[in-house]
Amino acid sequence: MILKSLRTYFNNALLGYYPDTEIKSFFHLLSERVLKMKRIDISQNLYAVVSGKKYDKFQKAIDGLKKYEPIQYILGDTEFYGLVFKVNPSVLIPRPETEELVQWIINCHSEQNKETELNILDIGTGSGCIAISLAKNLSNAKVFALDISNDALKTAKQNAVNNEVEVEFIEADILDWDCGNLEFDIIVSNPPYVRELEKEGMSANVLEHEPHLALFVKDDDALLFYRNITEISKTILKPNGQLYFEINESLGERTKDLLVNNDFKSIELKRDIFDKDRMIKAIKR
Ligand SMILES: C[S@@+](CC[C@H](N)C(=O)[O-])C[C@H]1O[C@@H](n2cnc3c(N)ncnc32)[C@H](O)[C@@H]1O
Known part of the structure; x- marks a missing residue:
């Protein structure tokens, strides 16, 4: 799937579960982590193909977010006082x-x-x-x-x-x-x-x-x-x-x-x- 379609799919899947701004922020967090793309990179790579394990990670995140799993548990870590901490x-x-x-x-x-x-x-x-x-x-x-x-x-x-x-x-x-x-x-x-x-x-x-x-x-x-x-x-x-x-x-x-x-x-x-x-x-x- 191309990145542009993945973004639309992600937004639609979580519509009604979270406010729009929060869904966007989840997508950006995942893109940074899974695709190593910052917000600016996404708009410049809308036709890049996301497939295989990378696509699976987005799908798994959607499934977890629908069950209201915290995004930090889905990503597996979070930042605290400038340091990275594993969380589960x-x-x-x-x-x-x-x-x-x-x-x-x-x-x-x-x-x-x-x-x-x-x-x-x-x-x-x-x-x-x-x-x-x-x-x-x-x-x-x-x-x-x-x-x-x-x-x-x-x-x-x-x-x-x-x-x-x-x-x-x-x-x-x-x-x-x-x-x-x-x-x-x-x-x-x-x-x-x-x-x-x-x-x-x-x-x-x-x-x-x-x-x-x-x-x-x-x-x-x-x-x-x-x-x-x-x-x-x-x-x-x-x-x-x-x-x-x-x-x-x-x-x-x-x-x-x-x-x-x-x-x-x-x-x-x-x-x-x-x-x-x-x-x-x-x-x-
Ligand atoms: C509010 S959490 C704080 C975790 C961490 N210090 C933080 O600030 O994010 C409270 C912690 O106390 C631990 N805890 C609960 N009952 C306890 C007990 N009787 N003796 C020792 N630790 C306990 C829990 O396992 C949990 O990790």
Whole structure:
């Protein structure tokens, strides 16, 4: 099939499933990946023939998109903080809000003495996006990353290799973790924080394809992970060590109270680019 006809076929197949602009953007992403053609190249090669495996990849993408599979899972990777991360249904697709959390940590620590090692623990690492971005950008960091999911850790390990950083991975349940004598300067976590009651407003590509283990908490215990990680941090954070959380936009004040009640100081609640309460930082006394 020639490229011009493939584009029309692709648009028509997905009509009614997604807005027109989104279908165009999927087509451009796939063309870049499968045909190595940027937007400008497409208009200049409308009569190029797309066949065999290349055509099959477009057809497979149409089939997946019709089932609302996220385009990142279909492509097999995504970009986060300027790095490429492999993603699959065992890991949450990294979000731009989380890049802001990473940026905050890097801003706070990049000026520190490079001679002093900075021990960092990322809890609920998923694809490894937070841990690996910090390891890549803070030259004095020694990064540990923990997750309960063995499949997620396999992906995260691959991402660490691909991005050429060393991260120590730990398979454990943070709600029942014997941390031994580890001590950290920084603990960061983007734990599950979506309440079951919030499912209603969520789109099919998230609800039906991203791991529920990474997303949901019970309505009556939304701060389960925050309470637990704050408690553990009282033991394994060094004095003046810093705790960073990504948070549920509706639970900013409650998360802040939790940290105040646990005697953390200098608590800062920060909004994301969408002007929602999204992250919090606190210092251990
Ligand atoms: C919201 S995702 C965050 C993933 C990644 N850090 C990110 O920001 O994209 C939460 C992660 O916590 C992990 N998780 C869920 N329950 C856990 C538990 N009890 N102990 C450790 N990790 C857990 C999930 O497997 C998932 O990878």
